[in-house]
Amino acid sequence: MTAQARTDAPAVLEPVAVAESSARRTWRAFRRNPLGLPAVVVVAVLILVGLCAPLIAAEPTGYGPDVLQAPSAAHWFGTDNLGRDIFAEVVWGTRASMLVAVCSSALAIALGVLVAVVGAYFRRLDTAVGTLVDLMLSLPVLPLMILIAALAGPSLPVTVAVIAAFSWPEVTRVVRSAALSVVGLPYMDAARVIGGSHRWIIRKHLLPATAPVIVVSVVLTASRAVLSAAGLAFLGLSDAQSWSWGRILYEAQQSGAMSSAWWTTLFPSLAILALVVSATLMSIAYNDARNPRNQGR
Amino acid sequence: MRRRSFAALAATAVGAPAVGGVLAGCAPSPRPGSRAAGATLTVATTTDVVNFNPLVGNSRTDYWITDLMYPRLLTIDDAGNKQPWLAVKYGYHDPKTGYYRIRDDVRWSDGKPVTAADVAFTINAIKRDKPAGNTTFGQLTNVARASAASATEVLLHLSKPDQTVLREVGFWMNVVPAHVFGKVSNVATFANTGDWVGCGPYTLVSAAKGQAYTLERTEPYPWAPGGKPSLARVVFRVYPDINTEILALRSGEVDLIANTLPPAQVDVLRHTTGITVRKVPGLGYAHLAYNMKHKPLDKLAVRQALAHAVDYAAIRRVVLQGQAVSTHSSPIAPVLTAYADPSMAEYRHDPAHARRLLRQAGYRPDAHGRFPLSLRMIYSLQDAVTAQWASMVASDAAKAGITITLQGMDRNTYLAKTDAGDYDIYAGNFAIMDDPVTNMALTYLPGGAINYSKVDDPALSKLITDAQVATPDEQRELVAKAAHLVRDNVYDNVVYMQNFYVAHRTEWTGFVAKPSELLTVVDPASLARVRTRS
Numbered sequence: 001m002t003a004q005a006r007t008d009a010p011a012v013l014e015p016v017a018v019a020e021s022s023a024r025r026t027w028r029a030f031r032r033n034p035l036g037l038p039a040v041v042v043v044a045v046l047i048l049v050g051l052c053a054p055l056i057a058a059e060p061t062g063y064g065p066d067v068l069q070a071p072s073a074a075h076w077f078g079t080d081n082l083g084r085d086i087f088a089e090v091v092w093g094t095r096a097s098m099l100v101a102v103c104s105s106a107l108a109i110a111l112g113v114l115v116a117v118v119g120a121y122f123r124r125l126d127t128a129v130g131t132l133v134d135l136m137l138s139l140p141v142l143p144l145m146i147l148i149a150a151l152a153g154p155s156l157p158v159t160v161a162v163i164a165a166f167s168w169p170e171v172t173r174v175v176r177s178a179a180l181s182v183v184g185l186p187y188m189d190a191a192r193v194i195g196g197s198h199r200w201i202i203r204k205h206l207l208p209a210t211a212p213v214i215v216v217s218v219v220l221t222a223s224r225a226v227l228s229a230a231g232l233a234f235l236g237l238s239d240a241q242s243w244s245w246g247r248i249l250y251e252a253q254q255s256g257a258m259s260s261a262w263w264t265t266l267f268p269s270l271a272i273l274a275l276v277v278s279a280t281l282m283s284i285a286y287n288d289a290r291n292p293r294n295q296g297r
Numbered sequence: 298m299r300r301r302s303f304a305a306l307a308a309t310a311v312g313a314p315a316v317g318g319v320l321a322g323c324a325p326s327p328r329p330g331s332r333a334a335g336a337t338l339t340v341a342t343t344t345d346v347v348n349f350n351p352l353v354g355n356s357r358t359d360y361w362i363t364d365l366m367y368p369r370l371l372t373i374d375d376a377g378n379k380q381p382w383l384a385v386k387y388g389y390h391d392p393k394t395g396y397y398r399i400r401d402d403v404r405w406s407d408g409k410p411v412t413a414a415d416v417a418f419t420i421n422a423i424k425r426d427k428p429a430g431n432t433t434f435g436q437l438t439n440v441a442r443a444s445a446a447s448a449t450e451v452l453l454h455l456s457k458p459d460q461t462v463l464r465e466v467g468f469w470m471n472v473v474p475a476h477v478f479g480k481v482s483n484v485a486t487f488a489n490t491g492d493w494v495g496c497g498p499y500t501l502v503s504a505a506k507g508q509a510y511t512l513e514r515t516e517p518y519p520w521a522p523g524g525k526p527s528l529a530r531v532v533f534r535v536y537p538d539i540n541t542e543i544l545a546l547r548s549g550e551v552d553l554i555a556n557t558l559p560p561a562q563v564d565v566l567r568h569t570t571g572i573t574v575r576k577v578p579g580l581g582y583a584h585l586a587y588n589m590k591h592k593p594l595d596k597l598a599v600r601q602a603l604a605h606a607v608d609y610a611a612i613r614r615v616v617l618q619g620q621a622v623s624t625h626s627s628p629i630a631p632v633l634t635a636y637a638d639p640s641m642a643e644y645r646h647d648p649a650h651a652r653r654l655l656r657q658a659g660y661r662p663d664a665h666g667r668f669p670l671s672l673r674m675i676y677s678l679q680d681a682v683t684a685q686w687a688s689m690v691a692s693d694a695a696k697a698g699i700t701i702t703l704q705g706m707d708r709n710t711y712l713a714k715t716d717a718g719d720y721d722i723y724a725g726n727f728a729i730m731d732d733p734v735t736n737m738a739l740t741y742l743p744g745g746a747i748n749y750s751k752v753d754d755p756a757l758s759k760l761i762t763d764a765q766v767a768t769p770d771e772q773r774e775l776v777a778k779a780a781h782l783v784r785d786n787v788y789d790n791v792v793y794m795q796n797f798y799v800a801h802r803t804e805w806t807g808f809v810a811k812p813s814e815l816l817t818v819v820d821p822a823s824l825a826r827v828r829t830r831s
Contacts, residue, residue: 062692063615068561081561082615082685150707236678240688240703254681256559258540259547 029289036285042278049091050098057088060243068261078263081255090267092243097226100160104225107164109218112171117206120179121198136169145228149237156239163228171217175210182209212290216283223279230272245272337530338827340819341542341551345506345535349489351471352428361555361819362510362533363471366495370397371467372822375578375812377633377731379464383472387463395453395463405474406500406515413445418475428485433470435746436462436735458766461735468731498526498825509534521825527807531824546572552805557797557814559681560618566800577797578632580812582624583683583726585790586749591721598658600787602651604644606697612686613793621793627780628740629733630794636733636776641784651697662698671700672721677711686792687724715749723749729813733776734764741788752788806830
């Protein structure tokens with residue numbers, strides 16, 4: 001009876017129609033969420049600023065005559081201790097911060113998802129994967145990041161690699177949890193029964209089933225990567241050749257200007273806040289929109 | 298027996314009229330620390346004490362605190378001249394026997410007298426145990442051993458004549474009590490973490506890592522007015538960085554910031570009510586060292602191009618806010634008036650000339666004007682001022698078509714890379730370059746401890762080694778010639794000599810600013826006479 005139902009043609013076609021309507025319902029629910037679209041707009045603006053940085057402001061280099069000038073018409077965000085325009089630094093910092101966010105989260109997601117689905121699908125590996133994830137999550141991440149970044153020397157690739165190396169276990173934990181609940185479902189058994197290879201089953205059935213969790217993880221990992229990169233840069237462990245929000249804060253701290261020139265720290269901090277809050281709200285809104293109980297409202 | 302002395306014949310006790318303790322009712326602040334005879338000065342610092350042994354290389358806070366406990370033989374004036382302190386006289390009995398004659402009225406905090414035996418013990422212990430990072434050890438190269446000829450006379454037996462050793466050892470070495478440090482088999486591993494015995498003006502009584510270090514008055518202290526240091530206690534409180542230190546000073550939480558101020562904050566604090574900013578003369582310099590062991594920095598034209606690419610005046614104006622002066626590209630700071638040659642000229646900032654020099658050296662720029670010349674420059678991230686001008690140097694070099702990759706790193710990595718010679722360009726500074734002959738020997742002789750350019754020029758080496766055994770007049774001439782060689786061959790590129798500023802609460806007075814950021818106003822000569830305004 002069960003086998004007959006599984007091979008029933010209409011039953012196979014049904015999920016396609018359901019998936020399409022589910023996507024529409026998710027989008028409708030997402031739009032109705034008052035936090036969703038504004039968050040998307042903020043993230044989109046930041047991405048645009050990052051991409052178009054050279055069109056918005058000249059790259060801040062060298063020095064300027066007006067040191068530690070408060071915000072004015074000439075310098076919207078004021079100037080730093082070398083007379084450089086902080087608006088330009090924030091704009092160019094957006095580019096580096098976005099790059100770190102995209103690259104770090106891409107690496108962390110790729111590794112984290114791979115480990116998660118392999119562990120969930122091949123149950124014999126699950127104990128080892130679970131132990132490894134627990135071990136990684138128990139490590140003091142920030143000190144280790146600082147140590148590795150200091151030993152390897154501060155640079156953009158090192159920052160990306162260090163953040164990704166310590167971000168994937170979080171992704172694995174979340175994705176593995178979702179994958180474990182899927183691998184036991186009847187349609188996964190059916191895929192095996194009809195002779196599907198492991199790779200095909202993982203690619204066609206397991207990964208799509210965990211996609212919503214992965215999407216949320218991408219956004220959250222990216223925003224955490226920006227925070228980590230800013231933290232490392234604030235400790236001086238960033239690429240001195242390129243601007244990042246953390247580097248602006250670091251230079252403000254080093255110059256001793258924090259106590260007298262509020263603008264040196266306010267604007268890069270606001271940029272970090274805008275990205276992290278909007279990314280978090282976006283993922284919350286998406287998660288809520290995926291919830292069937294919210295889709296009907 | 299020939300007797301030569303280069304020091305003043307007698308030490309004078311600190312000369313100002315004794316002020317004595319400050320009466321309780323005179324303290325303008327109600328804070329407990331500002332009470333009369335029991336006055337406490339709270340000093341902000343940004344680093345913890347790494348070790349309490351003054352013979353081991355240490356952090357700045359270690360230096361400040363141990364300097365308040367263990368005396369030097371000589372102190373230094375604004376022009377780098379050595380002045381009597383524990384030693385009232387020094388000189389040479391013969392070319393291979395030097396001597397210090399020390400005061401007979403100084404006592405350790407446990408009541409035992411400070412004698413020549415303590416001085417001889419300290420020198421011999423440094424020679425024997427080679428404490429890590431000890432500055433004096435390198436200066437004792439020509440000292441075979443030290444001995445106490447009497448309770449007040451120390452003899453230095455030299456393996457060969459050395460005209461600089463007494464001045465340098467006298468200033469850089471802290472004398473430790475033989476009856477305490479002599480109990481351990483190796484002074485290099487002695488932690489000295491408790492039961493401190495010092496000779497003042499203050500001696501440690503408690504240490505709480507990450508929080509505070511408390512020192513209490515030690516009497517008698519012959520250099521203080523009336524033999525009594527003016528404060529009952531000095532408390533060094535640890536803060537995360539200069540920003541929090543400034544906030545603490547503004548709120549009255551601390552009375553003095555020991556760290557020198559970032560240049561951009563000097564004017565801000567100068568105009569802050571209740572805060573006084575005080576100038577501290579510099580005695581060191583900031584410089585760029587081009588690693589001549591790395592091609593193509595072995596080529597003079599490349600070094601000259603790099604030197605002409607830098608806008609020195611802009612660095613002094615923007616980063617240093619006009620608080621630094623040019624040394625005219627000489628390794629002799631202008632305050633060392635006996636040695637400095639005012640006729641020397643600073644490398645001219647001229648990117649076009651830098652490009653010409655590179656073309657003459659065979660380099661051809663690409664379509665974007667960039668020469669195939671990419672160099673790595675290291676600097677310490679803990680040195681905020683250097684980190685700022687390093688980025689300006691890289692920007693300036695880019696205008697001349699030279700690519701400089703900045704490698705800021707934490708201090709330990711920076712020191713390790715420096716030791717290994719793992720850099721093309723070294724950006725950093727020396728806190729005190731007080732003795733030209735000694736400093737040139739360390740900086741430009743092959744194998745010199747701070748020969749960061751890896752210079753090996755026989756002509757320069759001869760001038761320096763000749764100066765080491767020459768009379769003071771001959772030394773001046775030889776040093777001037779050596780300075781010209783250094784400048785003309787870009788063996789070193791001195792960017793500026795910085796004057797420093799420190800800030801304290803206005804209700805405190807009596808500070809004496811000693812040269813360099815190492816001594817500043819926390820030198821024993823200063824803190825022994827600090828008091829609240831009456």
